[in-house]
Amino acid sequence: MDIEERDIRPEGAENGNPPPPPAxxxxxxxxxVDSFFPGVGEASVHLIERTGAEVIVPDGLTCCGLPLFNNGFPDEARKALETQMDLLGGEAPIVVPSGSCAWMLRCVLPTLFPEDPWLRSKAERIALRVQELSQFLGRYGGGEPGEHLPGKTVYHDSCHLLRGLGEREAPRRLLDGACERREEMTGADRCCGFGGSFAVKFPEVSCAMLDEKIGAAEKAGADWMVAADAGCILQIGCGLSKRGSKIRLLHLAQALAGPNAPGWPDSDPPEERAP
Incomplete structure (x- = not known):
């Protein structure tokens, strides 16, 4: 199945204030995010609301179908997404705090209904409204002002955001405004070894890739490591924990929202959190 390459990078505001946000x-x-990292969802809502937009999470939203599609079950992925499309109707932008799921909805969804013109048209209209979180915020703003992350911060490129959606700069530009110092680590664009079921099917290779990623962050002297995909957060977080590393890991949404916003991973009250 051929997946059409689509340029989904939103047109950013240049030399001026951000454009008016959608209602x-x-x-x-x-x-x-829903099952393991609800704080990422809370931080995402906070950031989007800061642009002035109302956030809607339709009841009944489930999986985007990516695990099924990647494991060779396009028919099952099609069925899963067909039940979601009615919930994603309308004209509002669809913002996804994950490059993987955004890629699935933006690039794969329109290819799943080649023999049904009505569903294909419906899928194409939905796909055109999909933006990954950093792309949306890169256009409309919404990050908390101030350097939330003291010390040195490194950013890990998630594969689908970088290669699938072609987005490298938006997360970095946003993060530059939230950290004291951002450092480019060696191999920032290399896979962390998660890859969904890849980590289960090829654990030795996955662990070697993970060790390389964490080693690069440690060599850079990172105090913080930021990624924009929950799959990468899951993988890298496990690796940091096993190594007893002092590097703190955040999703981009949490890094931008800051320690006093909803979704910060500490359980301490705001007044006791690190600046």
Whole structure:
């Protein structure tokens, strides 16, 4: 199945204030955020609301179908997404705090209904409204002002955001305003070894890739490591924990929202959190 390359990078505001935000935004929270990292969802809502947009999370949203599609079950992925499309109707932008799921909805969804013109047209209209979180914020703003992350911060490129959606700069530009110092680590664009079921099917290779990633962050002297995909957060977080590393890991949404906003991973009250 051929997947059409689509340039989905939103047109950013240049040399001026951000454009007026949409009145409403649909947040597609993703399975991993919903099940394992709800704080990422809270931080995403906070950031989007700071632009002035109302955030809607439709009841009944489930999986985008990416695990099924990647494992060779396009028919099952099609069925899963067909049930979602009615929930994603309308004109509001669909913002996804994950390059993987944004790629699935933007680039794969329109290819899944080649023999049904009505569903294909519906899927194409939905796909055109999909933006990954950093792309949306890069256009409309929404980050908390101030350097939330003292010391040195490194950013890890998630594969689907970088290669699937072609987005490298938006997360970095946003992060530059939230950290004291951002350092480019060696191999920032290399896979962390998660890859969904890849980490299960090829654990030795996955662990070697993970060790390389964390080693690069440690060599850079990172105090913080930031990624924009919950799958990468899951993988890298496990590796940091096993190594007893002092590097703190954040999703981009949490890094931009800051320690006093909803979704910060500490359980301490705001007044006791690190600046």
């Amino acid at each position: 409403r935004v649909i947040l597609f929270p993703t399975c991993l």
